[in-house]
Amino acid sequence: MKTVTFLYEKIAADFSRQMINGLLLANDQLPSIRSICSSYQVSMSTALKAYHILESQGLIHSKPQSGYFVNPVRKLPALPNVSVPSPNMGNEDPSALVSKVYKAVNSGKVMFSLGVPSKAYLPLAKLNKLVCKTVWQLEDHASGYENLNGSTNLRRQIARISYQWGGQLREDEILPTAGCTAAMAHCFMALTEKGDTIVVESPIYFGILQLAKSLGLNILELPSHPQTGIDLEALTKSLQTNKVKLCLLVPNFSNPMGGTMPVEHKKEVVRLMEHYDIPLVENDMYSDLYFGQERPVNCKVFDESGLVLLCSSVSKTLAPGYRVGWLTPGKFAEKISRVKFSNTISSSRLTQEVVASFLEKGRYEQHLKTLRRTLHFNSLRYVEAIEKYFPDDVKVSRPDGGFMLWIELAKQINTADLYDKAIKLNISIAPGRMFTLQNQFNNCMRLSYGLPWNESAHQAIKTIGALL
Template identity: 65%
Template sequence: MTKSDTANKSYLYETIAADLTHQIHSGVLVSGDKLPSLRAIHQHYKVSMSTALQAYYLLESRSLIRSVPQSGYYVSYTLQTNALPNASKPSLSLGNENTSSIVSKVYDGISSDHIMLSLGVPSAALLPLPKLNKALNHALHTLPEYGSGYEHVSGNPKLRRQIARLSATWGGKLTENDIITTAGCTGAMFQAMIALTQRGDTIAVESPVYFGILQLALSLGLKVLELPTHPETGVELEALKMALQKNKIKLCLFISNFSNPMGGTMPAGHKKEAVRLLAHYDVPLIENDLYGDLYFGADRPVNCKTYDESGLVLLCSSVSKTLAPGYRVGWLTPGKFTEQIRRVKFATAISSTTLTQEAVADFLEKGRYESHLKKLRNTLSSNSLHYTEAIRKYFPEGTKISRPKGGFMLWIELDPRINTAELYDQTIKRKVSFAPGRMFTLQNQYNNCLRLSYGLPWTTELSNAIKTIGNLIR
């Protein structure tokens, strides 16, 4: 079998699995329904029996179906009945309540003997550490002076070529010259914000929003306008349009795919319209695309950058959420702001880390990244179902749960009488950590919400940790 045959076979079984997953999640197939036989799949999709079997194995690994000996395959997943969290309705006034104290408290609670449902990174158990070590060792012995010298200010050219190649998966047409490497996605956002804003400027973000973005804005003396956001479709376009009309907004910053913490994804049409609106008002967009590669369906979602014709969209990303958090390898596409970004990078960092850039470039060049992502996506998709089912089982009736189609964040809305910051103080004593909702805003809201990361392998211990939180809520 040739390499292209293998790739095609892989694509076919994933397509079959995606089709059946959609039917299960949409309620066309419900728990207890018998699935078509392998022979029926073989005939309908015109694939081999082994490809049909691979598709069913994949669905089994995601806990969507089960095999009954001498009978066939049956749906085992119960369609989620919990309501979605409410769309956010932040105040249109600028937020000014610093939440650094609660952020510090959660991060000070990080401990190896705790169940860290609060951390927004995948478990090391889900990462290809031995292969990464090989790539790092190879870089050490092949780079001039063992990688001890400075890189060019734009970054490792091999890495930038690989990133440009990957952009085709979301409809991008980047070259290595369109990319500047950074110290993680946070470094990319930081450099873009320094280059494009001055103290006292206003930026617009989704609400709730990743607390790191809020901390960056505060450190630069920026004002933050939080926009209404839907848990499935992201920032509401009408709210964005009104904000652009009524406020002097210097830039917008959105996580358009599988947002942190809500998990929503802007539909392609919304992204296109958002880019059009921002171009009309000549407002730059910093697009955080940390989670775009962690999709659960058949296709990767496009980015706002896909529709950028004016160079106003600065796409920021990294491998911190998919491959190696501690390597701090990130990048951005500066668009029309290339010279400003280069000057900021040179002034604040001079260059990116030589060794880890080369190691990641080697990992991508040899095709290992795509193979790793397939396994990671399968695991995270299965995890999301396990975690959701445990929340439905152990949390009080009326709990609202997000339904992300990628990434590894669940946003949970509880009874308004529950204060999750106080709940955190109780769970941490039992060695269970989560992220209180109050961390993700500069306004007095989301006090009854929390974020859970399903980036940890599913175990009985994890199920018991979720049960612990549920019991304390009750």
């Protein structure tokens, strides 16, 4: 089932994709309002709303008595290369670099390194009101333990929303957790033992690497494409030649590359997991932050054997500090429930109920529509500034959602050194070496466009370019 989209959003998305794909060029005139009304069978107000969205994103401008025209957009940089990790297990732990970057987290700095959206984009006032209301509504004022299975209302709302992307989950298939990392940790602890091998994309979010290493797991990093995700041929070969206990993938808007696996690739991944009887932990943190007309489907949609464990949270979309996440344990429900009980007993009752209420009232989808539009606008502005101020040979990913850019620079540039220089100027980046256990990506970095596009961000990008 597709996510409900207003007609004016569909029209705006159609023209946006035409510009990105080069079908509409700088200074081209767009169809008149009357033409839009005729072509799409919509009212004049709907057509105007569509053009107003494109104007707000900086993609078009109007000329009195002449109509609407495409804004000049600088040439897009080339895409980063497909990653080529070593077929051997990596063991070069980036923890020291990760700690250095995150110890410098400070509100006075331009934090391009942070993997969360700006608090300016979060509905904090509404959430605060819900917190107060929920405390008084709960029988014990939220002072007691939540039951092991988590909030019934939260599970019901997550199940309801899953119908929008074809998940069709039941509330008894959902286990709330203290964030997405906790969800993945429960999966790892229930399904692997020290010394087991797991497969991941390369590069991959450093938190996943640190979690797996802390449990004594061997990590096999596989080649990934910046637009289509993990290399299926490499995945197939790894399953044939290695004793793999578990796979962890981020199929939609991966962190840090931003790629999204095509639907056929997702189907094939699930088929491979079923053929080799290997669990797939699907990290689904970013799927709600799509820029197109509909939310991308998950691997879970094609799961008929219970081998796909979907892990997600509201940390990247609503409230990072609430630590409200969930997973679908599939055929491993009993094992994972035992692990959760032995490690956390229960999750925060108050924040679960607040999030459930926010989802229940339809506020979440309204919030997401605004957030998606803002992040899409940011992505265009950030890429344009990088192309303008960075060296000519820079390569930048082109995600269709989320809020991460993967940037590849000339081989001689070391982004860990660049970080040391930039942080002295109150600018924080995430060096590429953080996202692997191998000696690679030293000339890459992850940059978040979850920060508002303003003069501060503009000058920070310009400063990084000057340092380069």
